[in-house]
Amino acid sequence: MKKVFLFIFSLISFTFAQSYCAGDQISIADxxxxxxxCYASGDYQVGDNWSFSDYNGDLNGGDYFITxxxxxxxx
Numbered sequence: 001m002k003k004v005f006l007f008i009f010s011l012i013s014f015t016f017a018q019s020y021c022a023g024d025q026i027s028i029a030d031x032x033x034x035x036x037x038c039y040a041s042g043d044y045q046v047g048d049n050w051s052f053s054d055y056n057g058d059l060n061g062g063d064y065f066i067t068x069x070x071x072x073x074x075x
Contacts, residue, residue, distance in 0.1 A: 026052055031059065 020026060031053040037044045044050060057064035 028053075031056055 032051055034049040034051050037046055037048045037050060040046050053059040055064075
């Protein structure tokens with residue numbers, strides 16, 4: 001029974017998971033998702049909110065940036 005549950009859970013997870021590859025365009029809904037800053041850097045302080053639309057020139061008035069998101073962790 002446990003294996004069946006795990007299989008069904010995995011199937012549902014992979015079916016509804018969304019991922020982007022290099023060169024893909026991020027949807028407007030995903031660009032407007034707010035994230036909280038957990039490490040102060042540049043113009044952001046801890047607790048500030050940011051979104052990918054902050055870096056999209058079509059949405060922020062013409063300032064284009066290349067965004068690299070490093071998803072690595074040290075733990």
